[in-house]
Amino acid sequence: MTLHQVYRWLLAGYPRAYRRQYEDELIGVLLDDAAPGQRRPAARDVLALLGGALRAHVRQVGARFSVDAWRDAAQVLGLVAALVLFVRAARVPVLHLSMFAQSYPDGIGEDFVSWPRCLVAVLWLVVAVSAGAGWGRVAAAIAVGGAAFEVVRVAEAYGQYSTVRNLWPAVLAAMVPLALALRAPRSLTATLARWRLGTLAAATLVSVGAPSVAMVTAADDSTAPIYGTWMFTVGVGRVEAILLTTGYLLFALAVLSTPTALRLRLLALVVPVGVTLLLSRVGLGTTGTFLERSSHDGVVDALTWAQWSTVALAPVVLFAVAVVILHHRERPGAHEA
Template structure:
């Protein structure tokens, strides 16, 4: 076998590592043979189409498809929990933005307007996803999540020519929403409360519900100072803070958000940390792309965010930047999934070795002298 074929075979083996161990044990040699037979002369890397097909088939089997063993079905419970939590995060954001906006208009401008139409569809979609994520109607939950994601994407890209920084700042949330929709689609019949436990599911739900109403409470408790003519002179949040913007575009953010909000976030994290270790490891791999983007974009795109505002019309993202935004979360998830599988396989082999050593010692101890 030539050097090119050896490199290609090794890369195919890395892709096949995505498949369940039982499936690889039985079919890996045959699959590599078929893939190598269809390769072109001097080919060094798997083709894009066959790579996508292998990843799709491996994900389907990992999530409970034909050929998956009990040990390989750990992705389905993790997907159920991730889909629920991601939907909760997006719904909390939408409710916080809508509630604080309505409360602000009512308190500061003495009017009570209707919510903009572009907020209704994401709000309804994520609400539908959250409600049906607890049930066996996975297609209904997935449909609500996909409708909400598409509605938010349409809104973001509609404003992109005039406000490219808006797409950048919300990109991590779009990635989180897409991941949640995919998880709800692929979770099968698994329900999140089976992995979280009944009590932790209730606690997590109440924590997200309280987070959703915090922005509205902040606005309602804010101290409003008006001029003699009745116009708003200043707005002081409870506790002395007064900021605009933030996760939910809150008009004010005081001690309620700073203290109680962080406590609620810690409660949610505790509920997730208390899940079984296999589920917890997979949740880290699923959340990693969105969390990494939230930290990466402000740093990697700081120059673009600062400079594009100086031009009219603003400067738009170049193809290389789009490739980074799209490919980076995909690569990060695949790398995380491979690390999880490799770590668990390594731990399994160590456990087998220790078991064999114990059996050998017992045989030596019971053997007649």
């Protein structure tokens, strides 16, 4: 392999548009600087080219994510994620309050109210309201506390039971401050329209109130609970399952009814959460899964380094793939025959 070919091979790591504009010029400069008879590039040139390729890709990614469509999508994601996390944190405290109002002394123990759960529910509600009011930076700062709480809760659960079933809320919570920290070109009202904001509010109320409605109406048969991963809870009655499913469908309606450019970016942004959910709920099981975990005396073993690597890298890699597919789809001429 000649020195010219080696330099061209090293430059293959640069973005295509960059190579089209500068490849021949760079190779010419590098060959002019080479010593007579030199067959291999100097180590400093190799490092400079690899570092330049990395910086070029980072700049390209930054330029792609700085466009208005991505900023709008990040803003919407921050709002929807905060509402989902509020629903998850508030359902049990709201149920306990309903039990207290209905005078259910047998159903209320000393731990009638889990104050950390109540506080984090209020925190996520404040984040959602702040984001909806256009105070994105304030909402992002507050969301850091909620994200820290979710991460600590996952760490405690893993330390005690080696479980990662609830890893997805920590991933979602970590994305909220990052998403809301970006300054969007339009307000949420302009991006989503009032009816979608109303739909999100209705979805939140239905989902939070589902167990309380089922309890107050005494419509559920507690002896025949329904289990479903899509409900994100261990077991619920039929009425609560219907209400929860209705709430989830309303969330989906608000997101999937957005314009195509916004909708595709929202779906790409939730890929890491979806992958984490599948890995933690399905992939890292104890029987018949592709990342099967062994157990001894009913206690699940800790994750191996390979399993941790998969949990950490798979969401990032698949998110990158989703972004590449999205930009390829939207590239001018991509749909031409």
